[in-house]
Amino acid sequence: MWxxxxxxxxIFAALGIVWALQNKNxxxxxxxxxxxxxxxxxxxxxxxxxxxxxEDWGGLMDTMPTMxxxxxxxxxxxxFINAFxxxxxxx
Numbered sequence: 001m002w003x004x005x006x007x008x009x010x011i012f013a014a015l016g017i018v019w020a021l022q023n024k025n026x027x028x029x030x031x032x033x034x035x036x037x038x039x040x041x042x043x044x045x046x047x048x049x050x051x052x053x054x055e056d057w058g059g060l061m062d063t064m065p066t067m068x069x070x071x072x073x074x075x076x077x078x079x080f081i082n083a084f085x086x087x088x089x090x091x
Contacts, residue, residue: 002043006074009036013081020088030085037078044071 009032016029044067051059 002040002047005036005040005043009033009040009074009078012036013078016085017081020085026085026088030082033078034082037075041071041075 012029012033016026016033019026019029048060048064051057051063
């Protein structure tokens, strides 16, 4: 589930950039991108919590170290992209 939400966040961020470069209103794309980014983080955390409850330590050791870095990078990128979109609208 978190992968689908993350892909949706990336798609809406890309659409927002395209619309902003065409000088169109992209505030809804920015809102959807940030919302899906937050939902991605919540879904990934929920997945990790379920693995702890089920005592799937191998699954945690396989996914958490790599996905931790990827989620940090994607979240920071989402913040910067959406900050660009918001600043572009104010001009």
